[in-house]
Amino acid sequence: MSDLVVRAEGLRKRFGRTQALEGVDLAVRRGTVLGMLGPNGAGKTTTVRILATLLRPDAGSAQVADVDVLRHPDRVRRLIGLTGQYASVDEDLTGRQNLVLIGQLLDLPGRDARRRAEELLDWFGLSAAARRPAKTYSGGMRRRLDLAASLVGRPEVIFLDEPTTGLDPAKREEMWGVVRAQVADGSSVLLTTQYLEEADALADEIVVVDGGRVIAHDTPEGLKRRVGGQRLLVRPADPARLPEVLKVLDDVAAPGMSAVLDTATGSRPGAATVPVTGDAVLGPVVAALAGAGVEVTELGLHLPSLDEVFFTLTGAPAGGADYDTPTTAKELV
Numbered sequence: 001m002s003d004l005v006v007r008a009e010g011l012r013k014r015f016g017r018t019q020a021l022e023g024v025d026l027a028v029r030r031g032t033v034l035g036m037l038g039p040n041g042a043g044k045t046t047t048v049r050i051l052a053t054l055l056r057p058d059a060g061s062a063q064v065a066d067v068d069v070l071r072h073p074d075r076v077r078r079l080i081g082l083t084g085q086y087a088s089v090d091e092d093l094t095g096r097q098n099l100v101l102i103g104q105l106l107d108l109p110g111r112d113a114r115r116r117a118e119e120l121l122d123w124f125g126l127s128a129a130a131r132r133p134a135k136t137y138s139g140g141m142r143r144r145l146d147l148a149a150s151l152v153g154r155p156e157v158i159f160l161d162e163p164t165t166g167l168d169p170a171k172r173e174e175m176w177g178v179v180r181a182q183v184a185d186g187s188s189v190l191l192t193t194q195y196l197e198e199a200d201a202l203a204d205e206i207v208v209v210d211g212g213r214v215i216a217h218d219t220p221e222g223l224k225r226r227v228g229g230q231r232l233l234v235r236p237a238d239p240a241r242l243p244e245v246l247k248v249l250d251d252v253a254a255p256g257m258s259a260v261l262d263t264a265t266g267s268r269p270g271a272a273t274v275p276v277t278g279d280a281v282l283g284p285v286v287a288a289l290a291g292a293g294v295e296v297t298e299l300g301l302h303l304p305s306l307d308e309v310f311f312t313l314t315g316a317p318a319g320g321a322d323y324d325t326p327t328t329a330k331e332l333v
């Protein structure tokens with residue numbers, strides 16, 4: 001039995017003129033979580049769909065638990081759980097009925113199917129909604145039911161494609177707990193995400209993908225070392241004060257780094273961030289901002305955004321032309 005429960009080598013896939021995968025290599029070690037971190041269009045879903053037998057690559061090979069994905073897709077399907085299979089959930093059935101039905105389809109005895117359904121409903125915070133038809137569920141509830149459905153059969157390998165996108169922070173943490181519980185239960189996980197925070201929280205190893213290629217493969221610790229660890233983010237109440245904020249942050253920057261405007265995808269504009277070496281900088285920054293009379297609405301340490309990860313790894317923004325390069329204090333004044 002191989003220690004590598006998922007292996008992919010040289011996966012290539014083209015859709016019309018789009019070369020979605022340019023030769024992806026990755027491996028998931030048994031009993032671990034591999035995080036696949038990348039921006040929109042990086043090729044995450046395409047990779048997962050190939051590994052889950054839903055899509056044939058143009059070139060390359062893949063095995064799940066030593067079973068060849070291209071030659072024995074039916075055998076692979078029995079080994080995996082996959083989210084995003086909305087077809088598996090019936091809109092008119094309740095959450096509980098859906099999970100019990102899937103258990104029965106998987107040949108679990110009725111009692112076991114019901115027990116597994118209750119366990120999953122409880123884990124995913126769906127017990128109160130268990131008697132409601134799936135079509136009445138909110139987006140977040142639906143996502144959780146979907147994930148629960150993929151876990152009914154205690155799959156050996158679980159593919160989670162951006163499992164927490166669109167969930168609020170509390171539900172995100174809950175989902176992380178569920179993923180950890182699955183791993184403790186013996187499953188191995190390939191998880192795609194756009195958040196370093198999430199990969200850091202869950203993954204044993206991370207591959208960073210961009211433009212259909214793996215551009216880095218590291219442990220969370222190693223990756224954080226490479227991208228400079230924590231950032232201090234400051235959001236002034238008045239965006240007009242940003243030039244002053246950038247100057248204050250420049251003074252506490254880690255060696256060789258400078259403060260930039262925060263361009264993180266999806267975040268509100270109007271903040272500045274700087275790589276720092278520890279939380280000892282917080283006091284001086286607060287004092288300097290207070291001294292300058294700059295009122296702030298947000299100030300905190302966080303891991304790099306995906307944009308920052310890419311900028312550090314490649315010297316270029318993720319996904320090429322869609323992003324602006326970070327603006328430094330010098331360019332603003």
Ligand SMILES: Nc1ncnc2c1ncn2[C@@H]1O[C@H](COP(=O)(O)OP(=O)(O)OP(=O)(O)O)[C@@H](O)[C@H]1O
Binds near residue numbers: 018020038042043046
């Ligand atoms: N069925 C398809 N037909 C045409 N183009 C496709 C198809 N599926 C994916 N693509 C393209 O292939 C590239 C990779 O897409 P993919 O969905 O794998 O990215 P992703 O990393 O999952 O992105 P996201 O974070 O937005 O989910 C993108 O340019 C996408 O537009």
Ligand SMILES: [Mg+2]
Binds near residue numbers: 044045
């Ligand atoms: Mg995707």
